[in-house]
Amino acid sequence: xxxxxxxxxxxxxxxxxxxxxxxxxxxxxxxxxxxxxxxxxxxxxxxxxxxxxxxxxxxxxxxxxxxxxxxxxxxxxxxxxxxxxxxxxxxxxxxxxxxxxxxxxxxxxxxxxxxxxxxxxxxxxxxxxxxxxxxxxxxxxxxxxxxxxxxxxxxxxxxxxxxxxxxxxxxxxxxxxxxxxxxxxxxxxxxxxxxxxxxxxxxxxxxxxxxxxxxxxxxxxxxxxxxxxxxxxxxxxxxxxxxxxxxxxxxxxxxxxxxxxxxxxxxxxxxxxxxxxxxxxxxxxxxxxxxxxxxxxxxxxxxxxxxxxxxxxxxxxxxxxxxxxxxxxxxxxxxxxxxxxxxxxxxxxxxxxxxxxxxxxxxxxxxxx
Ligand code: THG
Numbered sequence: 552x553x554x555x556x557x558x559x560x561x562x563x564x565x566x567x568x569x570x571x572x573x574x575x576x577x578x579x580x581x582x583x584x585x586x587x588x589x590x591x592x593x594x595x596x597x598x599x600x601x602x603x604x605x606x607x608x609x610x611x612x613x614x615x616x617x618x619x620x621x622x623x624x625x626x627x628x629x630x631x632x633x634x635x636x637x638x639x640x641x642x643x644x645x646x647x648x649x650x651x652x653x654x655x656x657x658x659x660x661x662x663x664x665x666x667x668x669x670x671x672x673x674x675x676x677x678x679x680x681x682x683x684x685x686x687x688x689x690x691x692x693x694x695x696x697x698x699x700x701x702x703x704x705x706x707x708x709x710x711x712x713x714x715x716x717x718x719x720x721x722x723x724x725x726x727x728x729x730x731x732x733x734x735x736x737x738x739x740x741x742x743x744x745x746x747x748x749x750x751x752x753x754x755x756x757x758x759x760x761x762x763x764x765x766x767x768x769x770x771x772x773x774x775x776x777x778x779x780x781x782x783x784x785x786x787x788x789x790x791x792x793x794x795x796x797x798x799x800x801x802x803x804x805x806x807x808x809x810x811x812x813x814x815x816x817x818x819x820x821x822x823x824x825x826x827x828x829x830x831x832x833x834x835x836x837x838x839x840x841x842x843x844x845x846x847x848x849x850x851x852x853x854x855x856x857x858x859x860x861x862x863x864x865x866x867x868x869x870x871x872x873x874x875x876x877x878x879x880x881x882x883x884x885x886x887x888x889x890x891x892x893x894x895x896x897x898x899x900x901x902x903x904x905x906x907x908x909x910x911x912x913x914x915x916x917x918x919x920x
Pocket of ligand 1: 647
């Protein structure tokens with residue numbers, strides 16, 4: 552039997568919600584930004600998937616840490632790190648933005664929040680972005696301060712999310728637009744709420760700065776949510792693969808560029824902005840990419856992926872699957888794969904060996920749904 556326990560310590564940081572989710576029956580954690588991120592509760596993966604698609608869940612996603620960039624040169628530093636054009640970014644908006652190195656390799660894929668030109672939060676995926684930002688700021692002698700404030704996000708996700716939120720915050724919350732954020736009053740405190748989240752089921756993320764008030768709010772969400780069948784939850788492997796929400800470190804890393812990751816929408820090269828990797832990305836765009844993230848469907852009824860598995864055509868490796876799960880919707884395994892040129896151009900069939908068993912699958916477009 553494989554070992555299922557990871558020992559907790561200060562280094563593997565708990566969140567302000569940990570004691571609560573442990574009472575609520577969290578069954579496993581993963582580690583994200585050196586912090587506990589719940590990975591499952593008591594229900595089966597399929598039950599929590601059905602629940603998320605029908606009701607509302609509250610997630611402890613405090614592991615999505617904020618890196619605050621403040622100071623006169625804050626915009627310059629943020630723009631230096633991303634290939635997304637933030638020159639016209641507006642205060643009160645969120646921007647999903649690839650962070651890239653000097654070769655165009657993906658360092659992170661955060662959501663960036665703009666407060667004003669001199670204050671930004673970078674809501675990071677699982678890599679040490681703060682060190683990268685500090686190195687750049689020191690090297691370029693930029694006038695900024697960089698920190699990781701004590702902000703702990705809880706996400707409220709699912710089709711009933713706004714029914715629940717309206718009960719607590721009033722109908723003003725219904726006017727919040729996708730990827731916008733605003734402060735909302737709760738008792739004697741205010742909380743930054745963004746219409747965003749790592750699911751396609753709709754909802755918000757509450758960036759809790761006032762811990763005491765945030766925990767009261769957490770408890771109230773469960774109290775008021777009873778009529779909507781609220782449950783604790785966490786980012787969901789099936790739901791996120793079906794919706795093709797990419798997972799940094801799983802689906803892509805520093806060896807992949809944003810064009811290979813299908814993030815073309817967020818790669819703005821036709822401008823006079825100064826960001827790392829720009830020349831490289833311009834060249835890559837001219838010559839074309841050598842590999843690309845695609846969907847795969849595999850003729851299996853279960854999989855437990857812990858590392859990549861090669862995909863082959865006539866014995867030749869044509870790519871690798873990087874995330875995969877059984878989908879109750881497609882009644883087979885679906886996954887996210889990096890596929891080599893020219894195989895990403897059409898729906899090729901491939902061979903794959905899973906647990907010593909040979910089987911077949913085919914390449915497809917994402918999102919699946
Ligand atoms: N919320 C916040 N911070 C985060 C995440 C989050 N940090 C880590 C991780 N998730 C970052 N990765 C992603 C990946 C995809 C999306 C958000 C964060 C996402 N994409 C939308 C989509 O693909 O449909 C839309 C993006 C857009 O159109 O701008 O939501 O979840 N705070």
